Amino acid sequence: MYSIGEISAMFNMPISTLRYYDKKGLFLNIERNSSGIRRFGQKEIETLNVIECLKKAGMSLDDIKLFMDWCQQGDKTLAQRKEMFYQRKKEVEVQLQELQKVADFINYKCWYYDTACNEKTENRVKNIKANDMPDNIRILYENTH
Amino acid sequence: MYSIGEISAMFNMPISTLRYYDKKGLFLNIERNSSGIRRFGQKEIETLNVIECLKKAGMSLDDIKLFMDWCQQGDKTLAQRKEMFYQRKKEVEVQLQELQKVADFINYKCWYYDTACNEKTENRVKNIKANDMPDNIRILYENTH
DNA sequence: TTATATGCTAAACCTGACTTTAGGTCAAGC
DNA sequence: GCTTGACCTAAAGTCAGGTTTAGCATATAA
Numbered sequence A, B: 001m002y003s004i005g006e007i008s009a010m011f012n013m014p015i016s017t018l019r020y021y022d023k024k025g026l027f028l029n030i031e032r033n034s035s036g037i038r039r040f041g042q043k044e045i046e047t048l049n050v051i052e053c054l055k056k057a058g059m060s061l062d063d064i065k066l067f068m069d070w071c072q073q074g075d076k077t078l079a080q081r082k083e084m085f086y087q088r089k090k091e092v093e094v095q096l097q098e099l100q101k102v103a104d105f106i107n108y109k110c111w112y113y114d115t116a117c118n119e120k121t122e123n124r125v126k127n128i129k130a131n132d133m134p135d136n137i138r139i140l141y142e143n144t145h
Numbered sequence C: 001t002t003a004t005a006t007g008c009t010a011a012a013c014c015t016g017a018c019t020t021t022a023g024g025t026c027a028a029g030c
Numbered sequence D: 001g002c003t004t005g006a007c008c009t010a011a012a013g014t015c016a017g018g019t020t021t022a023g024c025a026t027a028t029a030a
Helices: A004-011 A015-023 A042-056 A061-072 A074-119 A135-144 B004-011 B015-023 B042-056 B061-072 B074-119 B135-144
Strands: none
Touching: A004 A015, A004 A042, A042 A061, A042 B074, A061 A074, A074 A135, A074 B042, A074 B074, B004 B015, B004 B042, B042 B061, B061 B074, B074 B135
């Protein structure tokens, strides 16, 4: 069992954030000692891992709370939880595609500024048409324009 | 040349957001007609593409504004702009790795809930150890736990 | 000529996710 | 017995990124 300070250090996350999550009900009835101090165990650690992941996957704390409540309700919510993860899966796949496109755009811009910096001006590179770009750059350019 | 309403439709973005961006100074001295109405041209369309991309790459509007200002200052800021894109490139690569990890976690959870739903309870799957998972799932699990 | 659509501004408001503040409890060490 | 450090709560404050409101101008169609 860990104190809030230990968990804060473990997850490199402010104590205030942990209390905020608890207030939102994200830790399902977390244990407290006789003087009201929170005791974090494996369950809470797993919850924090799930929170971090679902947040990165683009979910709001309210949606995550909904999921935590389903977990507490037991097997009768299995279908909903499954459905939720399949929905997330679809959205993360879209996010991955978009981020790959962003990467292509950035890589094109890196080439653009490499060229401009070498020539000390962007006057020439600014007007290069797709056909006159190196093949690998043209692909990036066409993916993103 | 396009009106704000046309651009709003074209980018599927509220008019209020376009005005908000303009107020922040993201469109470098955009043209207006004699009665003060904004006229959007190719330059502004390109600016919007850049904004969308840099936002997805995790930049704040203030940072994007900084970049726009550098653009206006001409060739003497080429090195800074290049540096900025190389920095972005690094960060987008990290984002891609993290998002791939999120995808692995979600895929593991999909398998978990598939199994639980088939068995109508999560009692068994909850206790499966990594060694007893199918190989492809174990890899996802170990990547993310 | 009046209704409708589209545009304008400044300023107030909103939301999610925290963070800070103010004031209090409690156990351990000096 | 008092100070220190770690914990507690409720409530207010913050910040980015918008959105809404109120009041007004302009242009075109009926």
